[in-house]
Amino acid sequence: MSDWAPNEEGDKVLYVFSCGNIGADEHAIRLDGIELDLWEWVSFEQLADYVIPRLVRRITRAYEAHQNGMTLYLEHGEVVLGA
Structure with a gap:
């Protein structure tokens, strides 16, 4: 899974x-x-207690992709394209 994250630093x-x-x-x-x-x-229900919101989205999407046997392309942790 890849996640594009535009940032002012690059x-x-x-x-x-x-x-x-x-x-x-x-x-x-x-x-x-x-x-x-x-x-x-750490369970998915506890992720927000350990990591910042964009990492919660990224980890959750990675888990979903793994469970469904999919490859995903994300932007800021949100699905843009699934293959």
Whole structure:
């Protein structure tokens, strides 16, 4: 999925890739302790408590695309074209 995000600093194209299932095994995720010191699973209902609105839209659309086996093109997190 790609998301075009025009910005006064310069337009950006952001991508979300599927990297397979991580699973529930908490040992599958290893943090380096420098850049990241905590992780947790968060439900879609809780996303807005953790990330800004445009990321909520982007993550939600990526999940929907994955569930439906689709590729999506977004602008500011809103669907423009589905393939």
